[in-house]
Amino acid sequence: MNLGPGRRGAPPRFVLRDVSEKNREGKRTARERLAEERAKQKTAEKRRRVLIVGGAVVCVLALAAVGGVLAANAGKDKTDTAGPVTAPSGANGDDSLAIPVGKESAKSTLTVWEDFRCPACKSFEDAYRSTIHELTDAGQLKVEYHLATLIDGNMGGSGSLRAANAAACAQDAGKFTAYHDVLFENQPAETDDAYAKNSELIELAGKVDGLDTGTFKKCVDDGAHDSWVAKSHKAFQGGGFSGTPTVLLNGKNIYQDQSMTPAKLKQMVQQADKA
Structure with a gap:
């Protein structure tokens, strides 16, 4: 079949439409992937903040517990020296x-x-x-x-x-x-x-x-x-x-x-x- 001048070897129009649709689909898929990735990052960031806050609370509680132990031990170290002063026998000066x-x-x-x-x-x-x-x-x-x-x-x-x-x-x-x-x-x-x-x-x-x-x-x-x-x-x-x-x-x-x-x-x- 004679396609006429200037038409020889030109690709069919349905092929161009197919490529355009594929490009649009590819762009949409890329946007979706980007959106999914951002959603994952937000979820990971939220989880990280939760872990940090939770870890900080644990550290505060641990420090409070240690402080309580130290305070208790400090109390044990103290000896009541209030009372009458009784010098040992023969002490002078x-x-x-x-x-x-x-x-x-x-x-x-x-x-x-x-x-x-x-x-x-x-x-x-x-x-x-x-x-x-x-x-x-x-x-x-x-x-x-x-x-x-x-x-x-x-x-x-x-x-x-x-x-x-x-x-x-x-x-x-x-x-x-x-x-x-x-x-x-x-x-x-x-x-x-x-x-x-x-x-x-x-x-x-x-x-x-x-x-x-x-x-x-x-x-x-x-x-x-x-x-x-x-x-x-x-x-x-x-x-x-x-x-x-x-x-x-x-x-x-x-x-x-x-x-x-x-x-x-x-x-x-x-x-x-x-x-």
């Missing part, structure tokens, strides 16, 4: 806050502020213990021990207080020096509040001849000297000291002397004794 060791006639006085949970105090005792014992036994030095509870305040707990009370109970029994040494020799790690347990302190009393008695146990369990310890610590805070241990020889802070050694301390005390 201002407000009877010093526990004396050695002869009153000694020409040199070593004033020591210590905390039984304090690692630096243990280091001082380990280094100077034998020298101090030698000088006090020789009548050349008297020591005045003051007890503080600095670590309880810094780390939490009540081990400093409980140990100080137990040491005061040992003073009542005339066993302070030996028990004082036992506490430092067996000192737990600074973060371990083992001395908060009266049972631990009573068990350590077994290392001192004649101390593990019913009277000592009752004194420890009753916290007989808790208020005295609290008053001693208040005096420490008011003394302007930088920390524990604070060690004064005849009023001069020798712990801050970088050149101080047990041998130098011994020499200073013996020279004062001869003067």
Whole structure:
């Protein structure tokens, strides 16, 4: 069939209509896919917001629970030190806050502020213990021990207080020096509040001849000297000291002397004794 000039090879019109319809259908399908994708994104975003809000609520509740536990534990750490101040037997000095060791006639006085949970105090005792014992036994030095509870305040707990009370109970029994040494020799790690347990302190009393008695146990369990310890610590805070241990020889802070050694301390005390 002759299609006439200019018509040769032209595609049938129904083919063009079919292509146009397909294009429109393709565009509509693309729009639908885009709409579906947006709907999915909105749903996912809504779900994400729900999860975030829910997670935040869980975190708040968890923090509240932790805070409640910490508050409860903090309450347990506090020991009631309100009450009559009962100084241990033989305590002297201002407000009877010093526990004396050695002869009153000694020409040199070593004033020591210590905390039984304090690692630096243990280091001082380990280094100077034998020298101090030698000088006090020789009548050349008297020591005045003051007890503080600095670590309880810094780390939490009540081990400093409980140990100080137990040491005061040992003073009542005339066993302070030996028990004082036992506490430092067996000192737990600074973060371990083992001395908060009266049972631990009573068990350590077994290392001192004649101390593990019913009277000592009752004194420890009753916290007989808790208020005295609290008053001693208040005096420490008011003394302007930088920390524990604070060690004064005849009023001069020798712990801050970088050149101080047990041998130098011994020499200073013996020279004062001869003067």
